[in-house]
Amino acid sequence: MEDFNLTPSEPSTFLLMGIPGLEAAHIWISIPFSTFYIISLLGNFMVLFVVVKEQTLQKPMYLLLCNLALTDIGTSTSVVPKALCIFWFNLKSITVGGCLTQMFFLHAVSMMHSGVLVTMAFDRYIAICNPLRYATTLTNALIAKIGLVGLIRAVTLILPMPVLLRRSSFCANRIIPHTYCDHMAILKMSCEDITVNRTYGLAVACVVIGLDLLLIAVSYGQILRAVLRISSRKAHQKALNTCTAHLFIILMSYPPFLFSSLTHRFGQGIAPHVHIILANLYFLLPPMLNPIIYGVKTKELRDKVAKYLCGICCPVATDLKPE
Structure with missing residues (x-):
């Protein structure tokens, strides 16, 4: 039976x-995987539900939280269900x-997630540096347009990867x-010259993540x-607290994303199970912790x-009270 599972029956x-090397512990590993995933879904769907239901929360900051929740649901759902199978x-x-x-979907939603983080940094910049212009600069319509641009950017830059791989022979x-299909993991099985695919994937990762991190840093x-220009210590803390x-x-x-990407390309000395566990934590911990934070x-x-x-x-508690 094991030989059947290890031999591809169809081309x-x-x-x-x-997780190679930890096959005997797969059942035990699935416990934190499924727990984190369920908590992530509950937390992010709760954020979406509350913002949609509450008119007072339908503001740019909370719409950005909805975008973050959607990308968190997308990234974890791209990986965890198949891993649990x-x-x-x-x-x-x-x-x-x-x-x-x-x-x-994995790479496109991850890129959209990065775009949301950049937009949230811009949101904090306007709120602290130009608070009087916040309401007129960051409108719900602008947030929707930025989200659409992020979607177009992700689809445009990621779509060539599967298209190029589809034309390859393996x-x-x-x-x-691994527990999921990563770009570099698939590339390593190709029997053809992968220079173009490899270069394109590396260029996209470096340009997009490098640009996003630069914008966040700026x-x-x-x-x-x-903040340093503010004389009041209390005002210092209040301003910085909005960014924590x-x-x-x-x-x-x-x-974790940079570690996983670099390990695929240059980390031959790192144990495979360590790399795979850390790579999976990238799709488990942030989606679970973001709504909590x-x-x-x-x-x-x-x-x-x-x-x-x-x-x-409360209604449940009321029903349980003795008459």
């Missing part, structure tokens, strides 16, 4: 092996088309030692400059969430 399929049911087979589709050994440089949630999310998002740091959102949770729990 149009790949095999995702999960591997862990629970040993369903390792995936068609070439399915693998390329997963790769496209070697007989179609085993991917925004926070201007924010820091504006966003900074936490940046620190949770970019370092913003729920804790944003009083208005926290109060609205508490109102709806109380509305769900």
Whole structure:
């Protein structure tokens, strides 16, 4: 049976092996995977629900949180369900088309996530450096347009990757030692010259992530400059406090992504199971923690969430009271 699972039975399929070296622990590994995923879905759908239901929250800052929640749901859903199928049911087979589709959505939504973080940095820059112009500069219509531009950018830059790979021929050994179909993992199975594919993928990653990080750094440089001009220590803390949630999310998002990308290309000395676990945490921890962080740091959102949770729990508690 094991030999059957390890040998591709059809030329149009790949095999995702999960976490090589830790196959015996797949069931145990699935427990935190599924737990984090469920918490992520509940938290992000709660943010979406509350912002849609509450008219007072339909402002640029909260619309950006909705965009962040949507990209978090997209990135984790692109990876976790298939990983759990591997862990629970040993369903390792995936068609070439399915693998390329997963790769496209995974990288496209990740790029959109990065674009949302840049927009949130711009939001904080306007709120702190030009607060009187905030309402007229950042409107709901502008946020919608920026979101559309982010979607077009992601689709335009990522779509050539699966298109180029679709035209490639792959070697007989179609085993991917991973839980999901990553661009570099698929490239390594090609029997053809992958210079163009490799160069394009690296160029997109460097240009997009480099540009996004530069824009975030410039925004926070201007924010820091504006804060240092404020004489009041209390005003210092209040201004910086509005940025802490966003900074936490940046620190949770970019370092793991850069580690995973660089390891695929240059990290041959890193144990595969270490790389794969850390790569999966990028799709698990930020989507789970983002709504929690913003729920804790944003009083208005926290109060609205508490109102709806109380509305769900209180009737139940009332029904349980003895007459």
